[in-house]
Amino acid sequence: xxxxxxxxxxxxxxxxDLDTAKAMFKTGRYLYVVFMCQQAIEKIVKGLHxxxxxxxxxxxxNIWIVFKSVFLREEYKSLVLDEKxxxxxxxxxxxxxxxxxxxxxERYPSYKESAGSEVTKEVASDILQKSEEAFLWIQSLNQFSxx
Numbered sequence: 001x002x003x004x005x006x007x008x009x010x011x012x013x014x015x016x017d018l019d020t021a022k023a024m025f026k027t028g029r030y031l032y033v034v035f036m037c038q039q040a041i042e043k044i045v046k047g048l049h050x051x052x053x054x055x056x057x058x059x060x061x062n063i064w065i066v067f068k069s070v071f072l073r074e075e076y077k078s079l080v081l082d083e084k085x086x087x088x089x090x091x092x093x094x095x096x097x098x099x100x101x102x103x104x105x106e107r108y109p110s111y112k113e114s115a116g117s118e119v120t121k122e123v124a125s126d127i128l129q130k131s132e133e134a135f136l137w138i139q140s141l142n143q144f145s146x147x
Contacts, residue, residue: 057069
């Protein structure tokens with residue numbers, strides 16, 4: 001399978017996860033909303049890693065680590081066609097970091113109780129909206145000048 005096909009696989013499952021987050025929001029399962037947002041953003045970023053770098057992404061759930069392993073390297077950053085790329089990194093890095101906290105909370109029971117009580121409908125709505133926006137921007141990075 002070539003890198004574009006691998007990216008498309010990651011993109012497909014990332015979209016599925018984002019759709020799942022939307023479904024969880026409708027049912028009031030707010031902790032799962034933020035967890036699925038984290039999964040969606042992680043997977044679309046890992047897909048871009050495969051597309052740009054040509055190898056599997058680092059085995060981590062830290063979105064920022066994977067993102068910077070591609071886009072803070074000049075050889076790949078120079079391929080990006082987005083003129084406001086640096087501004088968007090500054091805008092979306094905080095959501096990447098926030099989503100990591102929700103991954104940890106969902107995966108480890110001792111954190112789940114405290115995180116679950118903090119994820120209100122308003123928090124989940126905000127995270128979902130920001131994740132959808134970030135997702136579209138990250139997804140747009142699949143259009144770069146090399147290929």
